[in-house]
Amino acid sequence: MNSNLPLIESIDDINLQDLGSIYQNYQQLDEMKYPDIKEAINMLEELKHISHNSKFKILGLFTIIEFLITHKPINKRDSITQQVTNKINLLSKRFSKKLDYSQFFLNTPESTVWKKLYAYRSNIAHGDQPDFAKDLLVLKDDFTAKKFLKLVVKMLLQHSLIEPQLYTDLK
Secondary structure (H helix, E strand, C coil), X not given: CCCCCCCCCCCCHHHHHHHHHHHHHHHHCCCCCCHHHHHHHHHHHHHCCCCCCCCHHHHHHHHHHHHHHCCCCCCHHHCHHHHHHHHHXXXXXXXXXXXXXXXXXXXXXXXXXXXXXXXHHHHHHCCCCCCCCCCCHHHCCHHHHHHHHHHHHHHHHHXXXXXXXXXXXXX
């Protein structure tokens, strides 16, 4: 099996019901009232055109997360990292399924995970080599970080279709 290929989940009745529900919510989305949600979905679609192994995938996933839930920072305590950490924590309590950090990062506190993810993002953006053996040990590797970020984007987009006004208000 080629380890560079994305893992495909099995399709069962629950997956099909979830897909049907997501599709129905998408069809009912008022794109004039909630253009940012439609734009975020388009951004995810555009990411499919980037090589699976490209570091730009990581930057793109962060872009979608930030686009959906952050605003321009007002002060140091309102940094993008702080906004994402706090808002993901609040939003994840409303998700239909639990965002399980321990599945990816054992018992690492959520705020630490996000700080390390942003350090990883910064490494990529500034052309530095990420050090998963030391500074970014908690993230394990590129694959784990990317898989987690994809899950977060998926959960945010699914939830944004259910409560679009909430995402408008968060910004």
